[in-house]
Amino acid sequence: MGNREDLLAGAKRCLWEKGYARTTVRDITAAAGGVSMAAIGYHFGSREALLNAALIEGMDEWGAEVRGALAESVDPSATPVERYTATWTAMVDSLAERRQLWLASIEALLQAEHAPEVRAGLAHGQQEGRRGMAAWIRGVDESAINEADARTLGSVQMALLSGVMMQWLTDPAHAPTGHEVVAGLRELADRLESQLGPEGGEGQAPPE
Template sequence: MSLQHFSTKDRILHAAEDLFAQQGFASTSLRQVTSRADVNIAAVNYHFGSKDNLINEVFRRRMDEMSAQRIAALQQAIDTAPGKLEPILAAFVEPALAMAQDRHGGAAFIRVIARAYAESNAGLRKFLSDQYGHVPRTFAKAIHACVPELSKEELYRRLDFLSGALTYAMADFGLIKRPAGVSDATHRQRAAKALIRFAVAGFHADAS
């Protein structure tokens, strides 16, 4: 679908997401964003106020929904399978992989996430910590109930390992590619199941 079919605000967000994915945050100018979105600079100022706010909103429009889906799935896992680690990890992994497969920019956003890891942007990191830091902390608490023998440091280290593996899987640039004749949904389900099994073993591994 052409960008012209979206609202002005959405056109700006789509254009910014694509450019941030391709060039990074520091190398992308607002002039490039306005040119790609076919709007004037006043429209960016009106909707976002600054480049930093635009960057934050690129994350917010996708991560708000994914975070809500994760928390809802986590609560369901706790309610229906208390004490079971696998459903908790599925609640963390599956919404993220589903977002990565979104045909309306999901792949570009994964590259934007990679840029956030690679670039030194203290403002963005603070924004992400303030807005979404509660999600891994909530999962850490639920996971700890299943593996109480892990120290807080070890628990958070293993959750970091899972997050890194998940980001890699979301980017789909590893050794395993979608086989011919296999749908995106099936490929995603297989990747999720494999990663969850791997993570369960990792969290249960002897901490010593």
Template sequence: MGHREDLLEGAKRCLLEKGFVRTTARDIVKASGTNLASIGYHYGSKDELLAQAYVALVEGVSDDFDAPEQAPSRTEPGSLERFQEVWSNIIATMQGPDSMWRLSMEIVVMGDQLPAVRDHLAKAQREGARGILPMFMGGEESDVSDEEVDTLGMLYMTLMTGLIAQWMFDPETAPRADQLTEGLRRLMNAATRSS
């Protein structure tokens, strides 16, 4: 691995241990075995490095959102069963003591103190909406239209942000996947009756 990759791995470890605000450039250098000049050379700034490290962490955890390939049966894309399955998998990533989702809440709460990180991640959020759609609806990320990203993708991202906040605030009262699914079922029934 080169310095660029070492820095990224070191930054990911620091984020999980200390979060955005408490991680210093020296922490990253120590965790990566590199030097301070490498941060500026490869990433421009510590904040840009931390933002890219966060995106890499999210991408790594998002592999757990979809059902495992070796599962005996897959649920139908777009179905309530798929909705429940994917949310169940997402919730499982929030339950560990080292859940990286607390970093998301740190950005929400302290975003004005982390403008470079916030700006980078605001751009990445749109791609997150594009990436989450195939998990629920099937298909390939490359086939997701901008209109789908701006509507259904943003709905899922809004649900995700709220769910993360609830799990970080109080895991004991945070919703389970079956509760979210039943809520969606009731919403769909109400919308059908009123139309």
């Protein structure tokens, strides 16, 4: 690997082992096999930019792992609901395996409150994440996703993932399974349709 790839690999290792806030430039260069500190500035501009890139790459790797697991386990003849349930089951199962990744993302978010550079990096990652989530759910390439798709389907999927992830980090014994997430979504959709009607207008409220 070149210095850039070595630095990314080292930064990811540090994120998992030390977290975002406690990782120093010296930690990263040591984990990267002794790459010079100056190389961080040359390739990324700053420690924060490198850690952001490492975090986003870690998220991408997580997504690839989940998609790979789904490709191996989901029957091609499965219904859309069955495929979506399998998707959530795979994502929930991966939360425990990738706990440090999600903790690092929360640390980065806290740092962003006082660091515009970190905020900008995370905002860019969220924009890409919305598009990727929408493409994932629709089973299409990201190039087929327009801004409206990203801001609706993608945003809702990311919001769900973030909320479920927080529950798994704080109380894994009582956090929802993939099947429970989908069951909750189906009940919510049924209630909304019964109250608003299929076209989004006011309908009859369901009996209590």
